[in-house]
Amino acid sequence: MNSNKLAVLLAQDIPDSTDFPKKAPFLRQLDDSVCCTICSKYYEGPVSLLCGHSFCSMCIRENLSIKPHCPACRQNATEGNLRPNLVLEEIVSAWKLSRPYVLDLAKQEEARAAEPAKKKRRLSPSCVAGPSRTSSTSSKDSSPSDPPEGDVPKPDSIVNCPVCDRRLKYKEINTHMDNNCAPISSVSAAKSGAPTSKTQKTQWSDLMRGQPPKSKGKGKDKAAEDDDYPLPKVSYDTLKEKQLRDKLAEHGLPTTGDRPVLTRRHQRWTMQWNANLDKSAAKRQTKAELRADLKKWEEQRKNKKEKITVDDSHLKTHREDFKKLVAAAQPVKAKPAVPESSPAAARSSSVAPNPPPESDIIVVDSDDEIGDS
Amino acid sequence: MASIASRRLAKELSEIKSEGCPVGINLVKADDFATWWFTIEVMGESLYEAEVHTLQFRFDAQYPISSPAVQFVVTEGRESPVHPHVYSNGHICASILGNEWSPVLSVIAVCVTLQSMLASCKKKERPPDNDRYVRNAPENPKKTQFEYHDDTV
Numbered sequence: 001m002n003s004n005k006l007a008v009l010l011a012q013d014i015p016d017s018t019d020f021p022k023k024a025p026f027l028r029q030l031d032d033s034v035c036c037t038i039c040s041k042y043y044e045g046p047v048s049l050l051c052g053h054s055f056c057s058m059c060i061r062e063n064l065s066i067k068p069h070c071p072a073c074r075q076n077a078t079e080g081n082l083r084p085n086l087v088l089e090e091i092v093s094a095w096k097l098s099r100p101y102v103l104d105l106a107k108q109e110e111a112r113a114a115e116p117a118k119k120k121r122r123l124s125p126s127c128v129a130g131p132s133r134t135s136s137t138s139s140k141d142s143s144p145s146d147p148p149e150g151d152v153p154k155p156d157s158i159v160n161c162p163v164c165d166r167r168l169k170y171k172e173i174n175t176h177m178d179n180n181c182a183p184i185s186s187v188s189a190a191k192s193g194a195p196t197s198k199t200q201k202t203q204w205s206d207l208m209r210g211q212p213p214k215s216k217g218k219g220k221d222k223a224a225e226d227d228d229y230p231l232p233k234v235s236y237d238t239l240k241e242k243q244l245r246d247k248l249a250e251h252g253l254p255t256t257g258d259r260p261v262l263t264r265r266h267q268r269w270t271m272q273w274n275a276n277l278d279k280s281a282a283k284r285q286t287k288a289e290l291r292a293d294l295k296k297w298e299e300q301r302k303n304k305k306e307k308i309t310v311d312d313s314h315l316k317t318h319r320e321d322f323k324k325l326v327a328a329a330q331p332v333k334a335k336p337a338v339p340e341s342s343p344a345a346a347r348s349s350s351v352a353p354n355p356p357p358e359s360d361i362i363v364v365d366s367d368d369e370i371g372d373s
Numbered sequence: 374m375a376s377i378a379s380r381r382l383a384k385e386l387s388e389i390k391s392e393g394c395p396v397g398i399n400l401v402k403a404d405d406f407a408t409w410w411f412t413i414e415v416m417g418e419s420l421y422e423a424e425v426h427t428l429q430f431r432f433d434a435q436y437p438i439s440s441p442a443v444q445f446v447v448t449e450g451r452e453s454p455v456h457p458h459v460y461s462n463g464h465i466c467a468s469i470l471g472n473e474w475s476p477v478l479s480v481i482a483v484c485v486t487l488q489s490m491l492a493s494c495k496k497k498e499r500p501p502d503n504d505r506y507v508r509n510a511p512e513n514p515k516k517t518q519f520e521y522h523d524d525t526v
Contacts, residue, residue, distance in 0.1 A: 016384055018391040037477040038437060040381045062438050063476055071475040300434065 015042075019103055021110040027102065034092050038063065038071060043092045045279035047082040051075040054085050057275035065271070079233075084278040093283075227287075230274045236263045252291065269294055378436040379406045385480055398484045406432060410446065411484055415492045427451045428487065429463075430480055431513075440474030442515045443483060455497045458490065462507045464514040466500065468521040 017031035036043050038059035045057040053072040055063075061079060063071055070077045153159055155171035164181040236244065244262045245255040253269060255262070272290050279285075285293070315322075386403055394400060394411070401410035409430040415421040427446040433439060445453035445463035453463040460466070469478065469486055500506070511517060 016387055016391075018388060039377050040384045041377075059438075059476070066438065067472075071477045074473075074475070 015099065020106055023110065023113070024106055027106060030095070031099070034088075034095050042096060043085075043088055045275055045283070046085040046088040046092070047278050048085045048088075049075070049077045050081050051077070054088055057082065057084075057278035058271065061271045061275055065267075079274075082278065084280075086280060089280055089283070228277065230277055231270045234266065234270070236266070252287070253294065265294065265298065268297060378432060378434050381437055382406045382432060382480075389481065394481065395485055395488075397488055398481070401427065408432075409480065411480075413484055413488050413491075415488060417492070419492045420494055420497050421454055421491050424454060426454050428484065430483075437476040437478075440470055440515065441480070441483070442513050443470050443487075444514050454491055455499060456491060456494055457496070457498055457500055460500060460503050460506055460510070462510055464506070464510060464517065466519045466521065468519075470514070471519055471521070 015031075017028040017035075020027040020031060034042055036046070036054075036056040036059055038055055041056070043054065043056055046054045047057045047060060048054045049060070049070050051070050051073050053070050055071070060071075060082065064077060064079055068078055069075055153170045155169065157170050158167050159170045159173060160167055161173060161176060161181060163177060166176070166181065168176055234247070239247070241259055241262065244259070244266065248255050248262060248266055248269075251269060251273075253265060257265070269290075272293060276284050276290060383406075389400055397414045397416045399412045401412055403409040409432075411428045411430070412425050413428055414423075414425045429444055429446050431442040433442075444465060445451075445459060447453050447461070447463040453459050453461060458466045465487065467487065467490065469475075469483065506517075
């Protein structure tokens with residue numbers, strides 16, 4: 001079954017930098033550099049540490065909960081050092097969109113290089129066609145209606161401002177640019193003197209517009225605002241189980257299970273919640289999605305545990321050895337008893353210490369050990 | 374999420390298959406995302422010339438946050454190299470497999486590190502506490518608390 005899963009996974013088209021031709025190592029490098037070095041997927045909610053290394057928020061939070069330093073350079077780091085890397089996030093989403101296109105181009109280029117030179121001609125005109133229309137770099141393309149290069153446009157002809165790209169008359173362009181690209185009407189108004197204060201006023205209100213609605217909608221948006229705050233770390237040892245359940249209920253999470261389960265659930269939720277906040281607002285998951293993720297995670301953990309507990313073949317194969325060992329450890333106790341009863345005593349005592357029912361607990365312990373170390 | 378482990382391993386595997394392994398390292402089997410085998414041999418002049426050893430990697434669902442369990446295979450006629458950090462049961466005492474593991478490392482990175490660990494060895498010998506360790510060693514080397522005291526080899 002495992003190998004089946006492997007085949008399925010390998011058949012899936014997992015994007016990989018080796019998709020790009022070998023001749024374009026820089027594209028491979030680019031593709032790799034927008035992947036998290038922990039999960040090797042494209043960054044999801046990337047955050048940077050003080051040392052400058054970036055990881056997915058969830059990846060690094062998970063790692064910091066085990067070891068408090070940067071996985072790449074081992075410099076000390078804490079969750080408090082994490083800062084969302086918005087530019088990187090932007091780059092990743094842009095790259096995800098452009099990747100198929102670039103990959104296609106790269107493959108075309110590769111195919112073209114493999115074929116004889118004849119084909120080279122076919123592609124190049126279509127490549128040039130786009131840009132040549134806007135700029136007049138290609139001399140072949142310039143039609144007679146276009147003004148010859150270096151010619152000065154007429155005062156009334158419409159031109160694009162080279163700074164802000166606004167379209168205006170050529171004669172106004174200098175005034176426009178001298179006024180930091182202000183719309184020409186307000187420039188002339190400013191020139192006339194009187195309405196200055198008015199335009200300034202509107203400008204100020206423009207500037208301040210961001211603030212007032214927020215303070216006004218305080219009551220109404222309270223819940224929404226709470227959603228933007230990271231959850232603090234909880235010292236679980238100081239909490240009563242009831243308080244822990246309340247904390248989970250607060251976020252609409254299940255409150256079943258014993259204390260370690262509750263603690264782990266809340267820890268995971270806090271991690272997911274805070275990682276989600278490191279994404280830009282548009283990319284964040286909803287609470288319901290986060291809850292679904294948490295559920296999935298818990299189920300996976302459960303499955304894993306069951307798998308290990310099933311594997312008690314070690315217990316079975318060594319049962320005889322265990323019995324012998326137990327018997328050897330207990331002669332002092334067995335001695336005072338009547339000889340006939342000693343086999344029975346040995347058996348009952350051998351059942352107690354190496355018992356299947358306890359194996360569950362043993363596994364949980366060893367599991368945690370691995371996690372902690 | 375377990376899918377992170379298998380996804381990352383899938384990516385590592387596809388990279389190995391398309392790029393090939395570094396010199397002296399070869400993939401033997403990787404039929405699933407639980408156990409992989411590599412052969413490793415030291416190239417050039419060293420105490421281990423013409424020896425080929427087999428490395429076994431075992432991954433859990435927390436990979437790459439948790440380290441893989443790495444050891445030399447000592448069954449099916451395969452042997453563990455005689456090295457001051459390698460026990461005769463195949464367990465390896467190397468900090469990057471224990472507390473210095475970092476999730477940015479990869480399977481290939483571990484192979485290369487161990488290859489160079491062998492290459493820089495000056496004297497072929499077992500660790501001083503080999504017999505004692507092997508007698509009580511757990512099946513999984515990750516359950517051993519190694520003490521790393523020698524940075525020279």
